[in-house]
Amino acid sequence: xxxxxxxxxxxxxxxxxxxxxxxxxxxxxxxxxxxxxxxxxxxxxxxxxxxxxxxxxxxxxxxxxxxxxxxxxxxxxxxxxxxxxxxxxxxxxxxxxxxxxxxxxxxxxxxxxxxxxxxxxxxxxxxxxxxxxxxxxxxxxxxxxxxxxxxxxxxxxxxxxxxxxxxxxxxxxxxxxxxxxxxxxxxxxxxxxxxxxxxxxxxxxxxxxxxxxxxxxxxxxxxxx
Amino acid sequence: xxxxxxxxxxxxxxxxxxxxxxxxxxxxxxxxxxxxxxxxxxxxxxxxxxxxxxxxxxxxxxxxxxxxxxxxxxxxxxxxxxxxxxxxxxxxxxxxxxxxxxxxxxxxxxxxxxxxxxxxxxxxxxxxxxxxxxxxxxxxxxxxxxxxxxxxxxxxxxxxxxxxxxxxxxxxxxxxxxxxxxxx
Numbered sequence: 289x290x291x292x293x294x295x296x297x298x299x300x301x302x303x304x305x306x307x308x309x310x311x312x313x314x315x316x317x318x319x320x321x322x323x324x325x326x327x328x329x330x331x332x333x334x335x336x337x338x339x340x341x342x343x344x345x346x347x348x349x350x351x352x353x354x355x356x357x358x359x360x361x362x363x364x365x366x367x368x369x370x371x372x373x374x375x376x377x378x379x380x381x382x383x384x385x386x387x388x389x390x391x392x393x394x395x396x397x398x399x400x401x402x403x404x405x406x407x408x409x410x411x412x413x414x415x416x417x418x419x420x421x422x423x424x425x426x427x428x429x430x431x432x433x434x435x436x437x438x439x440x441x442x443x444x445x446x447x448x449x450x451x452x453x454x455x456x457x458x459x460x461x462x463x464x465x466x467x468x469x470x471x472x473x474x475x476x477x478x479x480x481x482x483x484x485x486x487x488x489x490x491x492x493x494x495x496x497x498x499x500x501x502x503x504x505x506x507x508x509x510x511x512x513x
Numbered sequence: 514x515x516x517x518x519x520x521x522x523x524x525x526x527x528x529x530x531x532x533x534x535x536x537x538x539x540x541x542x543x544x545x546x547x548x549x550x551x552x553x554x555x556x557x558x559x560x561x562x563x564x565x566x567x568x569x570x571x572x573x574x575x576x577x578x579x580x581x582x583x584x585x586x587x588x589x590x591x592x593x594x595x596x597x598x599x600x601x602x603x604x605x606x607x608x609x610x611x612x613x614x615x616x617x618x619x620x621x622x623x624x625x626x627x628x629x630x631x632x633x634x635x636x637x638x639x640x641x642x643x644x645x646x647x648x649x650x651x652x653x654x655x656x657x658x659x660x661x662x663x664x665x666x667x668x669x670x671x672x673x674x675x676x677x678x679x680x681x682x683x684x685x686x687x688x689x690x691x692x693x694x695x696x697x
Contacts, residue, residue, distance in 0.1 A: 291587075295651050299628045305541065308550055308551075313558055313561075317557075318565075319559070327567075477584070492587075492591040
């Protein structure tokens, strides 16, 4: 490694561990993927396929995150990295391997709809925390605050505690839905890059948004995914 | 630090197993790539949520982790939604701010100070330039691999790297020494 390579590596290493909390990230991943799956399948979702965030949170609190062993059909050797050490094996619980439910319950669907409304309106985790405190909901049940707030939003009521949505986020959420429709139709990043060229757009994200708009409007696309 | 040349062996794992094992490393990669903790979180969340939806396809790839890392890179390079709107500060300042909030609990060793200064300078680079440096020096990829990931020629990769190093005043050992002397 040359001199500037060493300097850059040192700079990267000074900050690489300043990451968000993996458990919180995973919780949001499960929320997002549930939304994506639901939208992809219409009203049908896999209720049992998503691991409980609490279970995963527990796994992330282990000293190391590399699974030491898996079942006989599985092997995973993770690349070495600073600060990583072998961790206890990760065993999916019955909830992780439960058969997918053909349809989610009406109550669950309503909760998801409310949760989506909360995020789509431009609110986020910080506002949920504020609302949870206002409603005296434990921050461990932050999802409950999101659902309650989402229900108010769907009822066109104002949220308490002075929380304000971020208009830029709300706008971006609209574009996210278009991008989501693009991916849900089976297109991927490489397709977006091609379409950006075809449509003379600035970048592939613009292509995702435009493609999603066309797909939702039923307009023809230049090629199939 | 992740040496991408050391290919992980991942076969038949569920998405949950993959996420449990690799999410911290993906977050480290995203933090280094983006220079912004919040953006790193947004990018990784978005990528993993999509990866979850099509996990069966991804798990069939030769290296699911390489596939997901590529998704992270692509997402970062094409990301411009809420980040662009809310990112009033230059990229990288957020992490610098975090240090300030720690109440001056800094390691004042020269090397750390220099690394901090370089980290903040990295925030002035364009996304592709930064990505090239991260892929070359953090991921330790060859220019050929970087060109493949970015969908450009090796000459373009070298051009991005050269311009980036010039911006960082790291274009030659002579300049590097000069930079160190200026700081002393």
